[in-house]
Amino acid sequence: MEYVSVFEMLKIGVGPSSSHTLGPWRAAEAFLKELKEQNLLEKVEKVKVDLYGSLSLTGRGHATDLAAMLGLSGTDPEYIPVESISSIIDTINRDKKLHLAGAFFIDFDPTTEVVFNKNFLPFHANGITFTAQGSQMSPYTSTFYSIGGGFIIKEKTDDDKEKGSKQEKNFPYEFDSAKELLQHCIKQDKKISEIIFEDEKALREESKIHSELLRIWHTMFECAYIGCHTEGILPGGLNVKRRAYDIHKKLLGDIPNPYHTLEGWLAAIREKKVQFREILKWVTCFSLAVNEVNASLGRVVTAPTNGSSGVIPAVLLYYLAIDNHQGGEQQIEQFLLTAGVIGSLFKKHATISAAMGGCQAEIGVSSAMAAAGLCELWGGNPEQVMIAAEIAMEHHLGLTCDPIGGLVQIPCIERNAMGAIKAINAAELALETDPKNAKVPLDKVIATMWQTAQDMNTKYKETSEAGLAVAVSMADC
Structure with a gap:
């Protein structure tokens, strides 16, 4: 496996x-x-x-x-x-x-x-x-x-060698499907993140796992910070105005103590009183910020791709900055481990490439990953975490990839915001679901996504030959 x-x-x-x-x-x-x-x-x-x-x-x-x-x-x-x-x-x-x-x-x-x-x-x-x-x-x-x-x-040898080298490792909890992963969780009475942590120890030292997870988060966090504090026009010719800066400025407003660090920024956000509409705006702001940095050849984290890199940071930042002010390194690592393994299931059994599967393979997968991570942080059991991922992907099935001008800007940046909001909603729905009543297993929705990808017209797979890419020209912008 x-x-x-x-x-x-x-x-x-x-x-x-x-x-x-x-x-x-x-x-x-x-x-x-x-x-x-x-x-x-x-x-x-x-x-x-x-x-x-x-x-x-x-x-x-x-x-x-x-x-x-x-x-x-x-x-x-x-x-x-x-x-x-x-x-x-x-x-x-x-x-x-x-x-x-x-x-x-x-x-x-x-x-x-x-x-x-x-x-x-x-x-x-x-x-x-x-x-x-x-x-x-x-x-x-x-x-x-x-x-x-x-x-x-x-085409042949490199992929075979990659698989062969990994087969030599002794993973304590081998699995090839969501169902098998869930069986390990139930048998061992462990969370999904705990199972994956043990498997990752087969590849690197425990201290390295901790440090690398936090380095990944720091890159995401810094990316969101940069995006929220940078104004101007995105490169590429579409003349897309950065929006995260203005949204962030309105949301944060006047603060008594100026900040100069990432931690100071997080503390400033935590001081704000947040109502429902502000929650939506903050999540949107975080996701736009990351993807505006991405569109500017900035440093980001594939989650699972660059085009969908805003969803996971937005949801995790929402949790840390708005939902749980006590959240810290433990919760960050737990979220990323859970999200990562959900992404790996789509990678193995479907695709995370928009050129192969449309945007369902990018925003859809990232939303499923974020939903799973958030659901576990909210106390969801492993079955509910799987349900959260399934719900998020189920409502992205068939999403096409039609970037205007071949740029990861329209509609890609906004789609990250929509994927982040759906992830939070999916986690909430999963927590209110008795696993005995769930009708669609995660493995089935992964298989369905792959079948949908194969059935999709090639024009809608990151070619800019259909959809918005044709309906809206560079001249319109």
């Missing part, structure tokens, strides 16, 4: 898209690694990048070409100073040189060396091929597929 770690579902990277930005970036890194292993890197004089399918159709709006260049330059999306990205790209465009692997310069003209091919490769909708050439080597070509959430695979 393949185990997908929580830390694979929640990865730190750069926006605006996990499948179209982070994935190609990681693919470029993997290509460099192959060149090194073949002792070819020093012989390379020229590199060509071919983008296929959805990576081509919406690649410019998602900065896929930039991500490939940044990856080939030897930078890491998890740690690169985001403020340096524009200067690196500007230098490549100006000098027509690329600092390959950060080791030496080669001739590279992005207008000719990055090719947008509209045809789809048969294996997956998101294909990217790198070709290296040099006078002292035969051309070396390698094709990768970005399958959502920053995951990349090759």
Whole structure:
């Protein structure tokens, strides 16, 4: 049974898209690694990048070409100073040189060396091929597929190797479905987060699990903070005005003590009296803030994707800032472990790629993850946590992906807010549900989502060839 770690579902990277930005970036890194292993890197004089399918159709709006260049330059999306990205790209465009692997310069003209091919490769909708050439080597070509959430695979061997390496680990609670996970919870009388914590210990030390979960949360928290305190227009040509700044300013109003830290910000929010409408506005504000940072090539956490990265931080921030002022590190870790494993079930048995399944695979999955995490924090038993995830996904089934101009802005940013609100509602409904009366198991809704994805017209899978992407043109904006 393949185990997908929580830390694979929640990865730190750069926006605006996990499948179209982070994935190609990681693919470029993997290509460099192959060149090194073949002792070819020093012989390379020229590199060509071919983008296929959805990576081509919406690649410019998602900065896929930039991500490939940044990856080939030897930078890491998890740690690169985001403020340096524009200067690196500007230098490549100006000098027509690329600092390959950060080791030496080669001739590279992005207008000719990055090719947008509209045809789809048969294996997956998101294909990217790198070709290296040099006078002292035969051309070396390698094709990768970005399958959502920053995951990349090759058509055969790489995926098999990945599964094989994980099979060597001894997981105390192996499971391949929500039903099997639930059986472990019942038998051991443990919460879902407790079961997953034990499994994660097979991959890393206990102290590392704690520190990495909190590092993920800190990235989410900081992202929301930046989004709430940044005004202006989003890049890309749609002239979308940032809204989180104004909403946040109205909600927070005048405060007696100015803050200069994340913790001070959280304390300031906790001081505010919040009514029902303000709750909706705060959740909306948090989600918009994160996705506006994402749309600006900022640092975010795939949850499970960049395009849906605002849902989980918004729901967890709602819990910490508004619902439970005593919540802290324990609750944060519990939430992320629970959310992460729910995402992994969709990853294994359906998809988290909008290019494969439409937006139900991104906002739908993120809403299910957030609903599950919140339900457990609210005291829901494992059956109710599964019900919360099922309810959230059930009401996102069929959601299409139709970004205007190929940008993760309209309708994507607002969809995060809607997904966050649905997650909270789903958790509430689940807590009021007797598991004996539940009619739709989580495994069945995952299977239904995958079947829906297969039945969906390709035009509605992140191609910008239908829906709002056609009804509203760049000229309208």
